[in-house]
Amino acid sequence: MSYIRKRKGWEIPERSVTSEDIYWNRRRFIKAMGLGSIGALSLATGCEAGETSTKEVMSPTIRNPLDAPARDLYPVKRNLSFTANRSLTPEDIAAGYNNFYEFTTDKEGVWPLAQKLNIKPWEIEITGLVDRPQKCDIDKLIRMMPLEERIYRFRCVEAWAMTVPWTGFPLKALIDKVKPKSSAKYLRFITFMRPTEAPGQYSASWYPWPYFEGLTMAEATNELTLLATGIYGHPLPKQHGAPIRLITPWKYGFKSIKSIVRIEFVEKQPPTFWNKLAPAEYSFTANINPKVPHPRWSQASERIIDTGKRVPTLPYNGYGEYVAQLYKS
Numbered sequence: 001m002s003y004i005r006k007r008k009g010w011e012i013p014e015r016s017v018t019s020e021d022i023y024w025n026r027r028r029f030i031k032a033m034g035l036g037s038i039g040a041l042s043l044a045t046g047c048e049a050g051e052t053s054t055k056e057v058m059s060p061t062i063r064n065p066l067d068a069p070a071r072d073l074y075p076v077k078r079n080l081s082f083t084a085n086r087s088l089t090p091e092d093i094a095a096g097y098n099n100f101y102e103f104t105t106d107k108e109g110v111w112p113l114a115q116k117l118n119i120k121p122w123e124i125e126i127t128g129l130v131d132r133p134q135k136c137d138i139d140k141l142i143r144m145m146p147l148e149e150r151i152y153r154f155r156c157v158e159a160w161a162m163t164v165p166w167t168g169f170p171l172k173a174l175i176d177k178v179k180p181k182s183s184a185k186y187l188r189f190i191t192f193m194r195p196t197e198a199p200g201q202y203s204a205s206w207y208p209w210p211y212f213e214g215l216t217m218a219e220a221t222n223e224l225t226l227l228a229t230g231i232y233g234h235p236l237p238k239q240h241g242a243p244i245r246l247i248t249p250w251k252y253g254f255k256s257i258k259s260i261v262r263i264e265f266v267e268k269q270p271p272t273f274w275n276k277l278a279p280a281e282y283s284f285t286a287n288i289n290p291k292v293p294h295p296r297w298s299q300a301s302e303r304i305i306d307t308g309k310r311v312p313t314l315p316y317n318g319y320g321e322y323v324a325q326l327y328k329s
């Protein structure tokens with residue numbers, strides 16, 4: 001994911017200047033050697049430079065934060081109606097390769113930085129065109145909702161994919177509680193604004209922080225649409241968008257807004273973060289479609305992040321039976 005603004009030389013991530021295959025083969029080689037970072041390899045060969053030489057280890061409490069809400073409720077029962085027909089992505093790979101621009105644009109640098117995010121206390125506000133607006137502590141909200149686990153495929157517009165078990169509840173269950181007015185046609189989602197905890201919010205000042213997203217009411221009430229509060233049988237780690245994020249598995253991952261603080265019911269289609277930055281590249285709808293290439297990424301196939309294998313992209317990420325009818329005019 002990136003905006004078309006030209007980066008300064010020192011901002012270009014290594015994978016942008018190395019061909020993708022070479023990049024991924026090298027990472028696999030490093031992992032196979034048991035070396036935690038590219039910096040460790042530089043020390044061995046003396047011919048690479050530019051990445052940290054500190055070996056960072058993802059501790060169990062980084063995967064499953066101690067300050068997470070409603071920790072005692074996990075793991076929850078899996079809903080077997082939602083399986084992905086693909087192997088699960090190993091947890092450490094999913095938790096170490098993230099898009100969360102509030103922290104950094106370097107996917108492998110997100111998890112250490114995201115630990116600074118303070119998720120206790122955390123309030124979420126449900127507001128706008130509803131009869132019963134709420135401002136609720138996240139721990140209380142999670143305890144009121146019907147938690148379940150679902151295995152979903154997840155697909156980024158950058159053409160990488162993973163398969164993970166989310167814990168969460170259907171967004172529809174929350175919508176039913178707040179009783180939207182008939183004039184409410186869209187939902188608008190907003191992330192926190194905390195530049196002291198999230199360095200990208202002050203260093204990448206050209207982005208229109210805080211991150212915002214939107215869905216139509218029909219999309220929001222579709223049975224696939226989850227508010228996820230956990231992953232791999234425990235609460236969400238910070239890098240995946242603790243304490244609560246959106247999941248719409250038939251849409252590109254940028255729709256899945258992380259660390260939500262406000263949901264507003266509105267009458268008009270709300271602006272969205274990436275669409276505002278580059279409308280020709282990121283649509284409001286953003287449904288996964290192998291036939292419509294992004295200017296920088298063909299969408300015909302996708303790279304599975306743990307194996308590096310390329311597989312054909314499925315329309316709606318394989319969820320057409322649930323959602324295709326939403327788009328028939």
Ligand code: MTE
Pocket residue numbers: 001097098099100101102155156157191211239240241252253254255256257258259
């Ligand atoms: N939400 C916020 N607040 N900030 C972000 O930068 N990135 C999006 C989405 N949600 C993003 C976000 C993108 S581009 C993707 S692909 C997914 O989060 C990545 O989710 P993951 O890191 O849990 O795999």
